[in-house]
Amino acid sequence: MSRRGQPNVSTPERRQVILAAALACFDEFGVAATTVDQIRDQARCSIGSLYHHFGGKEGVASALFIEGISDLNAGLLLRLEACASAEEGVRTVVLHYADWVSRQPQLARFLLHSREIHFAPEAKSELKAIYQRHFGAVFSWFGRFVLRGEMKQLPPETYIPIISGPIEDYARLWLSGRTRTPLAEVAEVFAEAAWNAVRAR
Amino acid sequence: MSRRGQPNVSTPERRQVILAAALACFDEFGVAATTVDQIRDQARCSIGSLYHHFGGKEGVASALFIEGISDLNAGLLLRLEACASAEEGVRTVVLHYADWVSRQPQLARFLLHSREIHFAPEAKSELKAIYQRHFGAVFSWFGRFVLRGEMKQLPPETYIPIISGPIEDYARLWLSGRTRTPLAEVAEVFAEAAWNAVRAR
Amino acid sequence: MSRRGQPNVSTPERRQVILAAALACFDEFGVAATTVDQIRDQARCSIGSLYHHFGGKEGVASALFIEGISDLNAGLLLRLEACASAEEGVRTVVLHYADWVSRQPQLARFLLHSREIHFAPEAKSELKAIYQRHFGAVFSWFGRFVLRGEMKQLPPETYIPIISGPIEDYARLWLSGRTRTPLAEVAEVFAEAAWNAVRAR
Amino acid sequence: MSRRGQPNVSTPERRQVILAAALACFDEFGVAATTVDQIRDQARCSIGSLYHHFGGKEGVASALFIEGISDLNAGLLLRLEACASAEEGVRTVVLHYADWVSRQPQLARFLLHSREIHFAPEAKSELKAIYQRHFGAVFSWFGRFVLRGEMKQLPPETYIPIISGPIEDYARLWLSGRTRTPLAEVAEVFAEAAWNAVRAR
DNA sequence: TATGAATGAGTCTTCATTCAT
DNA sequence: TATGAATGAAGACTCATTCAT
Numbered sequence A, B, C, D: 001m002s003r004r005g006q007p008n009v010s011t012p013e014r015r016q017v018i019l020a021a022a023l024a025c026f027d028e029f030g031v032a033a034t035t036v037d038q039i040r041d042q043a044r045c046s047i048g049s050l051y052h053h054f055g056g057k058e059g060v061a062s063a064l065f066i067e068g069i070s071d072l073n074a075g076l077l078l079r080l081e082a083c084a085s086a087e088e089g090v091r092t093v094v095l096h097y098a099d100w101v102s103r104q105p106q107l108a109r110f111l112l113h114s115r116e117i118h119f120a121p122e123a124k125s126e127l128k129a130i131y132q133r134h135f136g137a138v139f140s141w142f143g144r145f146v147l148r149g150e151m152k153q154l155p156p157e158t159y160i161p162i163i164s165g166p167i168e169d170y171a172r173l174w175l176s177g178r179t180r181t182p183l184a185e186v187a188e189v190f191a192e193a194a195w196n197a198v199r200a201r
Numbered sequence E: 001t002a003t004g005a006a007t008g009a010g011t012c013t014t015c016a017t018t019c020a021t
Numbered sequence F: 001t002a003t004g005a006a007t008g009a010a011g012a013c014t015c016a017t018t019c020a021t
Helices: A014-029 A036-043 A047-054 A057-081 A086-103 A105-112 A121-147 A156-175 A183-198 B011-029 B036-043 B047-054 B057-081 B086-103 B105-112 B121-147 B156-175 B183-198 C014-029 C036-043 C047-054 C057-081 C086-103 C105-112 C121-147 C156-175 C183-198 D011-029 D036-043 D047-054 D057-081 D086-103 D105-112 D121-147 D156-175 D183-198
Strands: none
Touching: A014 A036, A014 A047, A014 A057, A014 A105, A036 A047, A036 A057, A047 A057, A057 A086, A057 A105, A057 A121, A086 A105, A086 A121, A086 A156, A086 A183, A105 A156, A156 A183, A156 B156, A156 B183, A183 B156, A183 B183, B011 B036, B011 B047, B011 B057, B011 B105, B036 B047, B036 B057, B047 B057, B057 B086, B057 B105, B057 B121, B086 B105, B086 B121, B086 B156, B086 B183, B105 B156, B156 B183, C014 C036, C014 C047, C014 C057, C014 C105, C036 C047, C036 C057, C047 C057, C057 C086, C057 C105, C057 C121, C086 C105, C086 C121, C086 C156, C086 C183, C105 C156, C156 C183, C156 D156, C156 D183, C183 D156, C183 D183, D011 D036, D011 D047, D011 D057, D011 D105, D036 D047, D036 D057, D047 D057, D057 D086, D057 D105, D057 D121, D086 D105, D086 D121, D086 D156, D086 D183, D105 D156, D156 D183
């Protein structure tokens, strides 16, 4: 029943250290196979600290996921706002994804394997809100071009798979090491294919 | 707590019963989160029996994966052999995937989340052989159309993402319940887009 | 992920060994302060075995409580059936309690501290049934003497405190070591007091 | 997650707030199962504050117990001093207990489950002194009536169980919710029984 | 006096795996 | 082949306690 416990680290950035450590572990072992102790080792913090800040492994994963998806989304919206035409927009969606995945491969792999994460209810609803806001903005940006007849009229739920599906599929391939050709080298091919698939003729 | 052990299934079907039970569990809880006991409950067999036939959870998952991927691949090759043109071939790749996923949603979900499975070395090399044979056959089937100039010349590793990426992406969406529109209703859109993306102009 | 585990004990009496070990621990440290490991040490069994049979510490405590209370109750009913008069019955209630506590002091202490136990719902309803059956039988045995006017007519819920309260209170005292005089030496005083308190004048 | 620390209660009352919060928690979850954090939540104070005032959970429990038992005892002595006869004294013991429990059911429950508390050595000896003083005073008050032959001569350690045992037993019943009839309604029955059990004939 | 982040030993619990029957 | 009691390493999580601010 005797305890100790005197703080030996001050770090206001403790949260970030833990998130980075967790990402490295999730990437190496998978979310399910990563143990709280592995994250703690990597982050060089105490178990208690991890629980204090995130409430457990799932809490860390949720926070990481939300941070990652937010960064990916925010970056896209920023670039999209600078686009002037439908073609530029479509290409930007593909190229931004390729850029982002190239720059953050670990985070990208983590986002692509989200099904392993058991989000807490609050995290779930937060995510839902994030998705709604993001896709709302994206669809509203592209909507006018469909109305103007510059893009094909398709079932709404097929636009994203048609535009992003191929680059995402290739990203999976590259991230898993089954192909070595960098995304940057083939991104143009996918951008071109995407525009061809949705442009009005 | 002790009970007399009388077999309640005759052995030949035992394997299939266990595979079906495992699939249901994997689909409900995820591969990593499913326990041997859950499979045993569902299959109404003993732990010993499961170990006798598959050597453990990973063994069941491997067998299930290999059976699934083989069925998917074999079905495609069969339909592909009946095709006469590049366009028919490309469309068939998309439509067959849509058909198969629609008919076997649980198995499809399982195949898409293969990253959670820890394959034994033998299973790994068996899988590698299966993939090589399959993609060899598929590429050899399509190769002549590229040579004849009926299909675009693209970096080889981009064909599959471009043709299958969108339907696969949509399948993920549908399998996860985030969209309700059946695959059959949108498969034609994706087949059309795929052909447009790879046809020579 | 590697495991071992070959059974090194057969024991059909494994359950009893665990119960006895748990009782000793509960008595020494209290239910709440006893750890599963302490019980396992004392019982010289594996943790898995304990969980296999009882599902955890609370399960062991529940089983022990139900066994104990059943033994106490059954003994009383047996002796009560041999009684011919109200006086003999009342004295028997007191003397049987004193006897039983003297013979099973650990179990008695455990029963008296039942509030520490968190019974599972099934255990709870089982206990309720046991109490109903027991008190039903006891009240039906004594009822006729009240009807015949041989015992005082009192509010029903006061009979048990009046008859058993003093000996139970003394038993607590003795079991806690705050008095040394054996129950047997003072039981007659309490039996006499109990009869005086409920006899008709 | 950091917040500025401004005291929300001025210090003199802080102790009482914590004691009340602890009592509520002990009553709801049991002493052993209550955590320092639960008390802190309920008291709306900081962990540091709780440690500053009481040195930990056991310190709070000890203080609460000593306060409670002192109040119960002091009340009895006060009423006893106003009594003129043995009968009045015996009745007062029973009725005061019934009154006190009725007015402070949470505290009464807490006192009755004192076995869960791990008193610090100083608290232990303080308690011992309190008991000695109290029972010394009570026995000295009643002693003369035994000497005068107005009360039965019994083994000394049986007086308290005989007089207080029944009402205490009933109080347990009522405090646990197993009976609904208020103590006040049956207290007279127990007072009568107590006097009958100890009066000289 | 008050605060709460940090600590980590201690506990509970799960679950893959073995093997005697 | 089938069975399931037994095993115990591994992991998640709790919570009393300290101490710099």
